[in-house]
Amino acid sequence: MDRQQQRIAEDLSSLIAGDVRCDPVALSIYASDASLYQVPPLCIASPRDRNDLITIARYASEMNVPMIPRGAGTGLVGDAIGSGIVIDCARYMNAFELINDNLVHIQPGVVHAQLNRYLKTQGLYFPPDPSNTEVTTLGSMLAIDAAGSRAIRVGSTRDYVNRLEVILADGTCFEAGNESLSILNQPFATGSGTSLLNEPTPEARGEHAKRTILSKLSKLLTDHAALIQEKQRSNIPNCSGYFLKGIKSRSHLNLARMLVGSEGTLGLFSSALVHVSPLPAHRGVALLLFGDLASAIKAVQTIIPEQPSACDLLDRRLLSLARDADPRFASLISPAAEAALLVEQVGFSDAQVQQRLHNVTLAVKNINSRVVVAMESNQPDEVDFLWSLPQKVVPSLSRLPGESRPQPFVEDIAVPPECLYEFSQKAQKVFQKHQVTATLYAHAASGQIHLRPFLPALTERNAPILETIARELYQTVFALNGTISGEHGDGLARTAFIRSQYGDLYRVFRQVKDIFDPHNLLNPGKIINDDQHITIRNLRPVPEKFPELVDLQLAWSPQELQDEAARCNGCGSCRRQDAGSRMCPVFRIAPDEEASPRAKANLFRSLLSGALHPNELSSAETKHLADTCFNCKQCQLDCPSTVNIPQMAIEAKAAYVSANGLDHTDWILSRAHSFGALGSTLSMAANWAINNSSARWLMEKMMGIHRDRKLPFFSRRSFLRSVPKKYLKRPRPGSDPNLVIFFVDYYANYHDPELAHAMLAVLQHNQIPVYVPPQQLASGMAMVSAGDLIAARGLAEENIKILAEFAKEGHQIICTEPAAAVCLKQEYPMLVPGEDSRVISEQVSEAGAFLWQLHESQRLKTDFGRLDLELDYHTPCHIKALSSRSALNALLALIPELRVNTIEKGCSGMAGTYGLARDTFETSRQIGRELIDHMKITNVQAGVTECSSCKMQMEQESRIPTIHPLKLLALSYGLMPELGRALQPQKKKLVVS
Numbered sequence: 004m005d006r007q008q009q010r011i012a013e014d015l016s017s018l019i020a021g022d023v024r025c026d027p028v029a030l031s032i033y034a035s036d037a038s039l040y041q042v043p044p045l046c047i048a049s050p051r052d053r054n055d056l057i058t059i060a061r062y063a064s065e066m067n068v069p070m071i072p073r074g075a076g077t078g079l080v081g082d083a084i085g086s087g088i089v090i091d092c093a094r095y096m097n098a099f100e101l102i103n104d105n106l107v108h109i110q111p112g113v114v115h116a117q118l119n120r121y122l123k124t125q126g127l128y129f130p131p132d133p134s135n136t137e138v139t140t141l142g143s144m145l146a147i148d149a150a151g152s153r154a155i156r157v158g159s160t161r162d163y164v165n166r167l168e169v170i171l172a173d174g175t176c177f178e179a180g181n182e183s184l185s186i187l188n189q190p191f192a193t194g195s196g197t198s199l200l201n202e203p204t205p206e207a208r209g210e211h212a213k214r215t216i217l218s219k220l221s222k223l224l225t226d227h228a229a230l231i232q233e234k235q236r237s238n239i240p241n242c243s244g245y246f247l248k249g250i251k252s253r254s255h256l257n258l259a260r261m262l263v264g265s266e267g268t269l270g271l272f273s274s275a276l277v278h279v280s281p282l283p284a285h286r287g288v289a290l291l292l293f294g295d296l297a298s299a300i301k302a303v304q305t306i307i308p309e310q311p312s313a314c315d316l317l318d319r320r321l322l323s324l325a326r327d328a329d330p331r332f333a334s335l336i337s338p339a340a341e342a343a344l345l346v347e348q349v350g351f352s353d354a355q356v357q358q359r360l361h362n363v364t365l366a367v368k369n370i371n372s373r374v375v376v377a378m379e380s381n382q383p384d385e386v387d388f389l390w391s392l393p394q395k396v397v398p399s400l401s402r403l404p405g406e407s408r409p410q411p412f413v414e415d416i417a418v419p420p421e422c423l424y425e426f427s428q429k430a431q432k433v434f435q436k437h438q439v440t441a442t443l444y445a446h447a448a449s450g451q452i453h454l455r456p457f458l459p460a461l462t463e464r465n466a467p468i469l470e471t472i473a474r475e476l477y478q479t480v481f482a483l484n485g486t487i488s489g490e491h492g493d494g495l496a497r498t499a500f501i502r503s504q505y506g507d508l509y510r511v512f513r514q515v516k517d518i519f520d521p522h523n524l525l526n527p528g529k530i531i532n533d534d535q536h537i538t539i540r541n542l543r544p545v546p547e548k549f550p551e552l553v554d555l556q557l558a559w560s561p562q563e564l565q566d567e568a569a570r571c572n573g574c575g576s577c578r579r580q581d582a583g584s585r586m587c588p589v590f591r592i593a594p595d596e597e598a599s600p601r602a603k604a605n606l607f608r609s610l611l612s613g614a615l616h617p618n619e620l621s622s623a624e625t626k627h628l629a630d631t632c633f634n635c636k637q638c639q640l641d642c643p644s645t646v647n648i649p650q651m652a653i654e655a656k657a658a659y660v661s662a663n664g665l666d667h668t669d670w671i672l673s674r675a676h677s678f679g680a681l682g683s684t685l686s687m688a689a690n691w692a693i694n695n696s697s698a699r700w701l702m703e704k705m706m707g708i709h710r711d712r713k714l715p716f717f718s719r720r721s722f723l724r725s726v727p728k729k730y731l732k733r734p735r736p737g738s739d740p741n742l743v744i745f746f747v748d749y750y751a752n753y754h755d756p757e758l759a760h761a762m763l764a765v766l767q768h769n770q771i772p773v774y775v776p777p778q779q780l781a782s783g784m785a786m787v788s789a790g791d792l793i794a795a796r797g798l799a800e801e802n803i804k805i806l807a808e809f810a811k812e813g814h815q816i817i818c819t820e821p822a823a824a825v826c827l828k829q830e831y832p833m834l835v836p837g838e839d840s841r842v843i844s845e846q847v848s849e850a851g852a853f854l855w856q857l858h859e860s861q862r863l864k865t866d867f868g869r870l871d872l873e874l875d876y877h878t879p880c881h882i883k884a885l886s887s888r889s890a891l892n893a894l895l896a897l898i899p900e901l902r903v904n905t906i907e908k909g910c911s912g913m914a915g916t917y918g919l920a921r922d923t924f925e926t927s928r929q930i931g932r933e934l935i936d937h938m939k940i941t942n943v944q945a946g947v948t949e950c951s952s953c954k955m956q957m958e959q960e961s962r963i964p965t966i967h968p969l970k971l972l973a974l975s976y977g978l979m980p981e982l983g984r985a986l987q988p989q990k991k992k993l994v995v996s
Contacts, residue, residue, distance in 0.1 A: 007045065008045055011068070012024070012046060015088075018062060019054075019055040020050075020054075021049045021051040023046065023049075026624045027619050027622075027624075028619055028622060028628060029597065029624065030045075031606055031610075032605045033076070033596065034605065035573055036083050036084055036573050036575075037079050037411070037573040038081040038494065039410060039411065039412060039543060040081035040541045040542060040543065041541060041543040041609075042084045043086070044084070044085065044088065045068065045086060046087075048089070048091070049092075050090065052096065053170075053274065056271055056273050057174045059090060060170050060173065064172050064173040069525075070088050070524055071085040071087050071088070071526050072090045072111075072142070072146070072267040073090060073091050074092060074146070075140050076093075076573070077578075078143065078494060080415075080492050080493060080495060081495030082146070082493070082495070083494075091596065092111040093140050094112065094596075096112040096273070097114065098113070099113045101122070101125065101279075104279075104281075105278055106278060106279070107276075108275070109141045109275055110141075111140060111272050112140050112142060113140060113141045113142075115132075115137075115139045117581070122279055127279045127282060128279060129277065129279050130153065130157035130280050131151055131158070131160045131162075131163065133149045134397065138575045138579060141275065141277070142272055145160055145275060146272070147491060148160050148246070149490055150240050150451070151446070151490070152313040153312050155307075155311065155313065155314070156313070157312075160263055160264075163278045164263055164277055165259070166178050166275065167259045168272065169271070170270060170271040171212060171271075176205060176209050176273070177210060177212055178209075178213075179262060180257070180259050184217065184221060187214065187218050187221070213258075216518055216519065217258065219518045220256065221251060223511065223514055223515065224256070227511050230507055230511065231511070234505050237419065237484050240449055240450070240489040240490055241417060241489060243487050243488035243497065244504070245264070245516075245530065246260065246263065246264050267525060267526040267529075268527075283350075284350070285350050285351065285353050285356045287348055288345060288378075288380060288381075288390065289346045290335065290336075290343060290377040290378045290389055291344045291345075291374050292342075292343050292374065292375040293343065294341055294373055295342065296319070296443070297424065298342070298374075299341075299343065300424045301370070303420060303448060304420070304421060305367055306344070306346060309359065309363050309366060311348055313345070313347040314347075314447050315446055316342065316344055317392070317396075318443040319341045320442045321396050322343055325396045326338070328396060340377075344367075347386075347390075348363065353381050356381045357381060360379055364379070395643070398644075399644065401643065405457075406460070409455035409457055410455065410456055410457070410458045411455060411496070412456075412469050413472065413477075414455055415492075416486070416489065417486050417490075418450050418480060418486075420450040422483040423447060423450060426452070426480070426483055429479045430479065433476055434472075439472065441454050441457065449489075450489075451489040452489075460545045461542050467539065470499075470536065470539055473497075474500070474503075477504070480504075481504060493530050494529055495528065495529070495538065498529055498538075501530065543569075543608070544612040544613075545612075546611055546612045546613065550611075550617055556658070556661065557834070558835075559833070565611045565612075567647050570604075570646050571601050571604035573601055573605075574601075574643060575599070575601065576642065577601050578590060578594065578601075579591070582909065583907050583908060585909055585910050586637060586641045587638050588635060588912055589633070590631070592926065593631075598631040603652050604646055604651060606628060607651055607654075621661070621662035622659075625655050625658070625659060629652045629653075629655035633917040635649075635880040635881070635910060635914055636649050636825065636880060637884070653787060655790075658790075660790040668708075668921065672707070672785060672916035672919055674786070676780070676785075679717070679781075682717035683721050686717040690716040690994075693714045693715075693994060694716075694991050694992075695993075707920055708919050708921065709919065710921075711993075713992075713995045714955070714994060714995065715951075716754065717754060718754060721753050722747055722752045722756035725756060726759070726760075727763075733776075734772075742773070743814060744773075744814055744816045745759070745762065745817050746779060746806070746827065748781055758967050758969060761970045761972070761982065762850060763775075764978040765976065765978070768864060768978055769854075774809070782820075782823040782827060783795040784830065787826060788914075788915060795830075799830075799835050799840070802827075802831075807839035807840075809846075810839075810843045816846050817848055817850050818849055819849075819967070820951060821884075821949050821950050822881050824847055828885070832844050850891070851949065852890045855891075855893060864976075867897055867976060868898075869898070869899040870901045870974065871900045872901055872945070873904070873942075873943045874904070874943050874944060874945050875938070875945075875947065876889070876947040877906055877946060877953055878948075879948055879950035880911075891969065901971070904943065906934070908931075908933040908937055911934050912926070912930025912931030913950075928959070931956045935960050938961040938963055944963075945986050946958075946961075946963060947965065947966055947967075949967060954967075964985060964986060965995075
């Protein structure tokens with residue numbers, strides 16, 4: 004942190020209620036968005052309200068420091084990054100209020116999908132629909148005039164703005180709407196707008212500033228009316244430059260309409276009053292498949308007269324990704340399909356929607372009899388499923404293999420819809436000329452085309468190809484009266500080409516900028532910029548050599564780690580906050596950028612490029628960032644690019660632990676397995692302490708385990724000490740190909756031996772020979788998640804010695820604890836690389852997955868007795884990390900009269916030791932609140948889950964027991980009648996069943 008940054012941090016921290024950060028780690032995670040660019044800011048300020056925003060603006064103006072407003076940071080053009088004070092409006096300014104059935108008052112950080120979920124309960128919605136609706140903020144939509152697939156019917160964000168509260172660069176604040184020009188002829192009553200010190204009040208300053216702007220802007224628009232009409236004549240979506248067309252009438256000037264799409268270069272938006280609309284009564288979608296792209300594009304012209312609410316075009320590459328992503332799409336979309344149209348119709352009844360869809364398909368078939376109607380539906384679930392095709396598949400382009408990646412720099416072209424075919428043909432020639440392939444997704448009915456050329460990592464040497472391709476494509480765009488930016492903004496990617504699109508009108512844009520921001524402090528360099536090569540400045544660095552690092556403790560080289568971090572394109576899908584989402588449970592309840600999974604990728608990319616000093620990897624700031632990940636694996640699972648964020652977080656934790664050691668609580672909790680034998684030996688005393696509130700208070704002080712966390716009793720004898728000797732006898736190599744190895748792990752060994760015995764009983768009932776290695780240790784997952792990799796590696800090496808021989812012989816290694824299976828499959832190869840850990844990883848199966856394999860091969864006995872029970876099943880995160888289905892939940896369906904409800908309440912929040920620790924106990928409960936509350940009110944006999952940690956959270960505030968599915972299988976087989984006790988309510992306040 005240099006002197007300027009230190010001064011800004013100290014000054015602003017004392018002036019605003021929000022947060023201020025200038026540390027290198029924070030700067031690195033705000034240096035990029037979803038674009039190709041990286042610019043470290045001077046400082047990050049997260050205002051809590053309008054007063055904070057005004058204070059930041061006044062301070063920045065006095066210090067002559069630029070301001071860059073930012074929402075979710077998911078822009079594709081670099082519009083929310085820059086060297087100045089980055090103002091994160093998404094962190095706190097996210098309140099909204101429904102004024103009436105037509106208007107809602109919003110702050111800039113409100114997430115679009117969250118607003119619409121609330122409005123849906125009122126029969127309303129905010130119609131513009133950006134594809135990344137779960138993370139996009141309303142402030143960002145206002146900044147770039149966001150539109151979406153349904154723009155042809157509902158228009159863009161600009162069409163729904165009533166008033167904006169605007170803060171100028173000097174902190175002056177006023178409301179902007181459709182302003183009457185008559186006020187320019189009225190005297191300004193300065194006397195009534197002064198304070199006791201004879202200074203103008205903030206309101207008076209705002210009114211004076213608005214009048215001045217209206218006066219200058221009105222004259223400018225009048226003087227250049229003909230030029231504006233000529234250059235902004237097209238009716239296609241267009242957010243390039245400043246919107247000047249039609250904002251001035253004889254009596255009014257619509258200041259709010261003009262400010263929308265200005266990308267924070269004219270003013271900061273502290274709030275807005277926006278129009279909402281009634282939800283469409285009914286809607287339906289048809290998926291049409293074509294044998295070639297040209298036929299699909301030509302079909303659009305026949306569909307437009309049918310007035311669809313949306314008509315999206317997807318090319319062959321996207322369809323291929325869809326088939327790979329979801330078996331339902333694989334069954335719908337033929338591999339022969341080269342393109343598809345997704346057409347939506349709305350209406351007042353299902354019959355009307357069906358007729359409109361029929362008219363669409365009939366019109367298309369009249370010109371192309373070979374079109375295939377893959378699916379047509381007006382059922383809400385099926386409609387949402389079809390729309391998931393572009394929403395999920397387009398972001399996953401970066402998952403494609405190869406050195407070339409889809410690069411967003413010409414991804415927002417718009418042309419008149421009737422010119423789509425001509426443009427596509429000419430664009431193809433441009434790409435062929437440069438030997439580049441590109442993928443295409445389009446909101447075809449409104450002429451918006453999202454092209455992603457595939458190019459290798461961009462460096463100073465090859466970056467000029469961006470300019471060349473863009474320039475040649477844009478020449479075609481201009482010839483067709485199109486625009487370089489339909490809905491994504493200009494930012495750093497397209498500002499250099501605005502002059503080419505608008506010619507003399509660009510000088511008018513410059514004058515508009517001077518009227519609002521004469522000192523160029525608001526998001527400088529965007530829309531107005533004299534650098535003709537800004538498109539290829541500030542690209543994300545691609546290191547050719549790596550700085551000396553703290554030794555990486557997982558099995559990847561700096562280059563491999565860099566490649567993995569670079570696969571994160573910053574799309575922001577990991578910032579989801581919707582209820583039930585598992586993308587990042589911590590971010591969902593504490594939506595700070597450093598809690599987002601992409602922050603970990605940004606950290607390592609900055610580190611490996613040299614933008615961040617290696618010492619920062621072991622800093623307290625890095626530890627805080629890494630500690631927002633508890634290794635649930637869901638971000639990697641749900642990430643469109645499947646970036647290995649969890650192991651980046653582990654690497655960061657390990658660097659801190661290596662330099663600073665584990666704190667006391669982490670040391671104790673990550674070594675719980677070491678105390679298991681002692682706890683079992685002294686079980687009477689240990690279990691008394693677990694259920695005694697005074698002893699628990701002492702445990703919290705000494706061990707860091709929260710006093711209110713329900714804990715399991717220790718078993719008097721561990722499983723490995725009580726298992727029948729026949730299972731402990733080491734079999735001869737190759738003696739039985741059906742032999743399986745049972746890996747017990749900590750919880751079943753010391754707290755729930757009944758579970759391990761149930762596993763043996765089920766296997767024995769199905770005539771599966773089992774060996775239980777008596778010297779096996781705990782998996783070490785708690786150590787891995789804490790970053791204590793040296794200790795975890797020691798456990799892994801011992802277990803690998805025990806298991807490797809059996810794995811090499813093809814024997815499956817069975818785990819009843821999902822976390823143990825994840826640890827052996829995913830962590831061990833990175834802890835102890837080599838053939839032994841690799842083959843163990845391949846042979847490990849979670850118990851349910853193994854039993855399901857038996858069932859599919861008709862080797863599982865189905866002589867289940869009836870269990871007249873109703874149960875609620877929760878899927879653990881680590882089960883999801885291992886498989887797309889819960890095998891044990893599926894097996895429970897085989898038990899007669901057993902009724903199992905699958906509850907979708909997101910992550911339990913327990914996450915092993917995370918939910919035990921005093922410092923994270925409340926956060927754990929916040930994450931699992933929906934699940935906890937459900938278990939408090941449900942009327943079932945028990946909960947069901949495979950994960951011991953989830954079980955603890957499910958019972959935290961409920962007397963209803965939670966049982967492992969394996970126990971139900973054993974009980975149904977009639978093998979262990981005593982397991983029926985596990986279905987009895989738990990009466991002890993501090994103990995789980």
